[in-house]
Amino acid sequence: MATTDTAAKPGLLAGIRGSGAYHKLLAFSGLIALLVVFSLASPNFLQTANILAILQATSVNGVLAIAATLVIITGGIDLSVGTLMTFCAVVAGVILTYWGLPLPFGILGAILAGAASGLVSGAVIAKLKVPPFITTLGMMLILKGLSLVISGTKPIYFNGTPDFNQISLGSIVGSVIPVMPIPNGVLILFAVAVIASFVLTRTALGRYTFALGSNEEAVRLSGVNVDRWKIAVYASAGAVCGIAGLLIASRLNSAQPALGQGYELDAIAAVVIGGTSLSGGRGTVLGTLIGALIISVLANGLRILSVAQEWQTVVTGLIIIVAVYADILRRRKL
Amino acid sequence: MINEQSPRRVPSDKGNSVPLVEMNGIYKSFPGVRALTNARFSLIAGEVHALMGENGAGKSTLMKILSGVYSRDAGDVHIDGQLMEITTPRDAQKLGIGIIHQELALMRDLTAAQNIFIGREPRKGLLLDEQKLNADAAAIFKSMNLMLDPRVPVESLTIAKQQMVEIAKALSYRSRILIMDEPTAALTESEIAELFTIIAHLKADGVGVIYISHKMDEIKRISDRVTVMRDGEYVGTVLAADTPIETIISMMVGRKLTDEALVIPDTSNAEVALEVRGLRRGKEIRDVGFSVRKGEILGLAGLMGAGRTEVARAIFGADPIEAGEILVRGKKLEIRRPQDAVRAGIGYLSEDRKQFGLATGLDVRNNIALASLSRFTGAGGILRDGEMREAAERFIRQLAIKTPSDTQEARLLSGGNQQKVVIAKWLLRDCDILIFDEPTRGIDVGAKSEIYKLLNALAAQGRAIIVISSELPEILRLSHRIAVMCEGRLTGILPGGAGQEEIMRLATQRESAMAPEPNSKVA
Numbered sequence: 056m057a058t059t060d061t062a063a064k065p066g067l068l069a070g071i072r073g074s075g076a077y078h079k080l081l082a083f084s085g086l087i088a089l090l091v092v093f094s095l096a097s098p099n100f101l102q103t104a105n106i107l108a109i110l111q112a113t114s115v116n117g118v119l120a121i122a123a124t125l126v127i128i129t130g131g132i133d134l135s136v137g138t139l140m141t142f143c144a145v146v147a148g149v150i151l152t153y154w155g156l157p158l159p160f161g162i163l164g165a166i167l168a169g170a171a172s173g174l175v176s177g178a179v180i181a182k183l184k185v186p187p188f189i190t191t192l193g194m195m196l197i198l199k200g201l202s203l204v205i206s207g208t209k210p211i212y213f214n215g216t217p218d219f220n221q222i223s224l225g226s227i228v229g230s231v232i233p234v235m236p237i238p239n240g241v242l243i244l245f246a247v248a249v250i251a252s253f254v255l256t257r258t259a260l261g262r263y264t265f266a267l268g269s270n271e272e273a274v275r276l277s278g279v280n281v282d283r284w285k286i287a288v289y290a291s292a293g294a295v296c297g298i299a300g301l302l303i304a305s306r307l308n309s310a311q312p313a314l315g316q317g318y319e320l321d322a323i324a325a326v327v328i329g330g331t332s333l334s335g336g337r338g339t340v341l342g343t344l345i346g347a348l349i350i351s352v353l354a355n356g357l358r359i360l361s362v363a364q365e366w367q368t369v370v371t372g373l374i375i376i377v378a379v380y381a382d383i384l385r386r387r388k389l
Numbered sequence: 390m391i392n393e394q395s396p397r398r399v400p401s402d403k404g405n406s407v408p409l410v411e412m413n414g415i416y417k418s419f420p421g422v423r424a425l426t427n428a429r430f431s432l433i434a435g436e437v438h439a440l441m442g443e444n445g446a447g448k449s450t451l452m453k454i455l456s457g458v459y460s461r462d463a464g465d466v467h468i469d470g471q472l473m474e475i476t477t478p479r480d481a482q483k484l485g486i487g488i489i490h491q492e493l494a495l496m497r498d499l500t501a502a503q504n505i506f507i508g509r510e511p512r513k514g515l516l517l518d519e520q521k522l523n524a525d526a527a528a529i530f531k532s533m534n535l536m537l538d539p540r541v542p543v544e545s546l547t548i549a550k551q552q553m554v555e556i557a558k559a560l561s562y563r564s565r566i567l568i569m570d571e572p573t574a575a576l577t578e579s580e581i582a583e584l585f586t587i588i589a590h591l592k593a594d595g596v597g598v599i600y601i602s603h604k605m606d607e608i609k610r611i612s613d614r615v616t617v618m619r620d621g622e623y624v625g626t627v628l629a630a631d632t633p634i635e636t637i638i639s640m641m642v643g644r645k646l647t648d649e650a651l652v653i654p655d656t657s658n659a660e661v662a663l664e665v666r667g668l669r670r671g672k673e674i675r676d677v678g679f680s681v682r683k684g685e686i687l688g689l690a691g692l693m694g695a696g697r698t699e700v701a702r703a704i705f706g707a708d709p710i711e712a713g714e715i716l717v718r719g720k721k722l723e724i725r726r727p728q729d730a731v732r733a734g735i736g737y738l739s740e741d742r743k744q745f746g747l748a749t750g751l752d753v754r755n756n757i758a759l760a761s762l763s764r765f766t767g768a769g770g771i772l773r774d775g776e777m778r779e780a781a782e783r784f785i786r787q788l789a790i791k792t793p794s795d796t797q798e799a800r801l802l803s804g805g806n807q808q809k810v811v812i813a814k815w816l817l818r819d820c821d822i823l824i825f826d827e828p829t830r831g832i833d834v835g836a837k838s839e840i841y842k843l844l845n846a847l848a849a850q851g852r853a854i855i856v857i858s859s860e861l862p863e864i865l866r867l868s869h870r871i872a873v874m875c876e877g878r879l880t881g882i883l884p885g886g887a888g889q890e891e892i893m894r895l896a897t898q899r900e901s902a903m904a905p906e907p908n909s910k911v912a
Contacts, residue, residue: 257516257517257519258515258516258517259510259512259517261517262499262503262507262510262517263507265496265498265499266496266499266503266507268498269496269497269498269499270494270495270496270497272494273494273495273496273507274496274507274508275478276458276478276488276490276494277478277494277507277508277558278477278478278479278481278482278508279507279508280479336496336497336498337498
């Protein structure tokens with residue numbers, strides 16, 4: 056039964072559905088609607104400074120959400136992205152401030168730490184068959200604790216590395232085109248998005264990411280080394296969390312070891328709003344990007360309209376449910 | 390229909406040819422089930438070798454061992470005369486063994502081409518070469534004479550087309566040994582003819598094809614040799630052309646066909662328990678109507694995709710209907726949800742017990758009580774566990790459920806005993822109209838006859854029973870009357886004990902221009 060009602064729907068809709076473009080359209084029109092509503096409601100909303108602020112605010116959650124997207128497309132889940140981000144920030148702090156090494160070492164260290172942590176999660180999930188939810192829940196707490204341990208439970212400031220906050224706050228674009236002071240953090244977000252999207256659609260790693268989420272047993276029966284690719288996906292997601300760690304540390308000019316928990320939920324929310332299926336097999340980076348933007352536009356717009364913080368949270372929650380329900384409706388119709 | 394032009398007889402020059410495959414003394418057990426006992430099989434290049442046996446005979450298990458999905462407990466596998474250890478699907482691929490699985494093993498979200506080349510994507514440096522991927526897939530489709538866009542996501546294809554993608558995938562490995570596990574189960578007659586043309590090509594190229602099927606006419610049409618298995622053991626190998634179908638069937642069913650004659654009770658005066666009139670839903674159910682009396686077992690026969698399960702689910706309220714009436718004990722009922730059906734005393738035992746019938750994580754007691762919890766709920770919503778235990782123990786005795794206790798987890802029971810637990814659940818709920826969908830699927834051969842006895846006993850107690858089964862022997866053995874479906878229509882109702890040929894004729898009676906003898910199409 057499950058097969059008969061989904062089969063035999065060729066033509067235009069099938070193509071759209073297969074690529075997830077329909078949902079992207081849905082999320083995208085939601086984003087546009089929000090932009091229109093807020094710009095009508097407040098003249099301050101569409102100011103360049105405000106737009107840049109929204110983008111800047113999206114950068115950390117956007118990058119984290121991209122990491123989560125990779126894992127979720129495999130049919131897994133990563134609850135550790137938030138505390139892993141913090142852990143990577145702290146690693147950068149230790150390398151740059153405690154050890155006094157030059158900037159590139161800090162950057163490399165953070166990304167490698169992320170990849171290593173993802174490697175461990177992936178190995179536990181693939182080899183020991185511990186469910187992703189449990190594994191990454193455990194990793195979430197482990198990393199939270201380790202961040203406190205290696206930082207000595209206090210924030211690490213990057214005062215010895217003046218260039219560090221340029222990672223997020225500086226503007227290479229602005230130095231060339233002064234009228235467009237797009238912060239580097241936003242540039243990095245877009246770069247990560249482009250690369251992730253490219254990896255997902257054009258490389259073997261990406262192909263197996265979708266294949267695993269679609270039917271892992273079938274992939275295994277096709278002679279593919281399922282474990283290895285699954286570990287690779289988690290490790291890649293970890294590396295992306297490392298980039299998020301650099302972004303947030305650079306923005307705060309410090310590594311805050313107590314920060315991080317709760318970020319994973321925002322990231323997963325962005326992924327879901329963006330149309331990636333939690334059951335795996337389908338999803339896009341662009342959708343996730345739009346999802347992350349919807350969350351920050353909502354927060355920014357409601358703030359401009361002087362809506363209390365607590366209500367912003369309520370609205371975000373509603374949006375998640377509405378977004379997924381819209382997806383269910385769409386599938387029922389097809 | 391028996392003999393026809395045989396394009397290529399069994400290669401007789403055995404002198405110079407080492408068998409492609411030689412399996413000897415293969416043993417395999419699963420928890421609670423011995424699947425294979427001293428099984429053997431051999432395959433020569435350029436032959437189509439049918440592997441036959443009832444469900445549970447061990448065919449699929451044997452082939453999964455050959456293709457590296459399962460590991461064997463004992464025995465030797467020789468490929469080209471060489472002793473081989475095949476422990477992963479990849480090992481099998483490297484040896485040129487391709488398998489088309491019975492349950493489609495496709496990644497639904499990927500395109501046809503992506504599915505075919507999964508694990509072997511053409512690359513340009515680090516990147517995937519999507520153009521070459523699609524071109525290569527298109528070339529395979531072309532060689533199969535198949536009109537299919539390789540860029541279409543598999544989930545938007547019909548089951549038949551998905552099957553074709555599976556076959557294309559196996560072909561793409563340039564397999565020398567191709568295992569097809571019920572490849573035609575979901576195909577239409579013209580698609581079957583296409584497939585057989587492809588198989589003929591493969592034969593001519595020296596590929597050895599292992600063909601698993603229940604369909605006798607197919608076996609006669611394309612196979613050179615037939616090996617029969619029963620209860621996990623090797624029964625014998627015969628030449629397809631020289632062996633009458635009856636002989637093959639008796640090899641398959643062995644003693645079992647004769648040991649218990651069908652007794653048809655006279656139920657003509659009994660009350661009609663369930664009547665269905667003009668049931669319709671799209672193409673799946675097209676004007677189906679029948680009735681079952683108390684004490685009667687109605688068999689619902691047909692090929693896969695005939696719409697039998699759909700009818701059962703519609704009666705049970707699991708899927709909506711577009712038109713039609715359902716009458717229980719002469720009273721018209723609106724059944725919109727399963728709970729309406731259950732309230733009317735209809736119980737449905739799904740073919741997929743693990744997914745729909747059994748809460749595998751719960752114990753036997755709770756599974757039996759699951760549909761009747763309100764009966765055991767006392768003041769304040771507290772369950773009366775003692776009564777539940779008594780009820781469960783009563784059924785464990787009555788149905789002879791083999792379990793250490795009623796607190797054993799249901800998933801730890803064998804298939805046959807799991808089925809009994811589900812039966813107990815509906816009996817406790819006072820269901821006297823029971824619909825069994827493939828009641829013995831995945832059940833040990835030994836346990837099958839026990840289930841059959843149970844069904845007979847349930848009918849003798851005055852319950853009305855509908856049995857859906859893809860196994861003709863099962864239908865023949867159980868049914869007092871046999872309703873046959875084809876492509877969503879009821880093509881006829883036969884008396885119990887009707888001939889296999891008559892059932893098969895009705896099961897393949899398509900609406901459009903009465904098909905010519907299928908044999909004529911194959912080269």
